[in-house]
Amino acid sequence: xxxxxxxxxxxxxxxxxxxxxxxxxxxxxxxxxxxxxxxxxxxxxxxxxxxxxxxxxxxxxxxxxxxxxxxxxxxxxxxxxxxxxxxxxxxxxxxxxxxxxxxxxxxxxxxxxxxxxxx
Amino acid sequence: xxxxxxxxxxxxxxxxxxxxxxxxxxxxxxxxxxxxxxxxxxxxxxxxxxxxxxxxxxxxxxxxxxxxxxxxxxxxxxxxxxxxxxxxxxxxxxxxxxxxxxxxxxx
Numbered sequence: 001x002x003x004x005x006x007x008x009x010x011x012x013x014x015x016x017x018x019x020x021x022x023x024x025x026x027x028x029x030x031x032x033x034x035x036x037x038x039x040x041x042x043x044x045x046x047x048x049x050x051x052x053x054x055x056x057x058x059x060x061x062x063x064x065x066x067x068x069x070x071x072x073x074x075x076x077x078x079x080x081x082x083x084x085x086x087x088x089x090x091x092x093x094x095x096x097x098x099x100x101x102x103x104x105x106x107x108x109x110x111x112x113x114x115x116x117x118x119x
Numbered sequence: 120x121x122x123x124x125x126x127x128x129x130x131x132x133x134x135x136x137x138x139x140x141x142x143x144x145x146x147x148x149x150x151x152x153x154x155x156x157x158x159x160x161x162x163x164x165x166x167x168x169x170x171x172x173x174x175x176x177x178x179x180x181x182x183x184x185x186x187x188x189x190x191x192x193x194x195x196x197x198x199x200x201x202x203x204x205x206x207x208x209x210x211x212x213x214x215x216x217x218x219x220x221x222x223x224x225x226x
Binding site for chain 1: 155169208210215216217
């Protein structure tokens with residue numbers, strides 16, 4: 001059974017950075033694309049971008065370009081998202097979600113990681 | 120960038136009712152339109168992909184249709200577990216955009 005398991009909740013201070021991990025089990029890591037989605041409290045879903053580990057390429061939504069970095073470690077089957085220069089507006093649940101190859105739908109999701117930015 | 124307009128933002132219905140949600144894209148996206156269900160405190164779940172294909176394990180009371188710019192999502196014979204928030208999601212030029220969401224409440 002394929003699963004995405006994300007790292008635990010984080011509390012960070014404004015101006016700092018946070019890295020969230022997303023590990024896979026039950027599948028072939030290099031076959032997948034990993035998308036990242038942000039959801040602020042009480043708000044909708046916001047796609048941040050994706051990383052394609054087999055190609056080593058990433059796409060970023062314009063809003064997050066320059067402040068967000070996606071990486072992937074094929075040796076540990078884990079994808080990462082780092083956000084720098086955190087502000088209170090970054091308080092949100094961050095999800096990783098899988099898509100297959102060039103598919104445009106997100107068929108498996110991690111459980112979400114709550115990041116709280118507070119002084 | 121493409122804009123997605125999802126409506127209504129909320130609606131109320133009773134068990135056994137049918138409901139329809141619409142999503143409109145600002146330009147032609149073929150059938151690159153998907154639908155998700157999200158319950159409070161949980162990750163979204165894929166229900167419909169390619170506008171009308173039912174994801175594995177999703178009950179047949181869920182359906183989707185449309186292509187180009189106008190899409191609809193319908194739930195027939197509403198069940199208690201269907202009361203949740205629903206999102207459309209489009210794919211265009213390598214970018215993904217979600218609709219604003221529709222909260223479905225019990226009347």
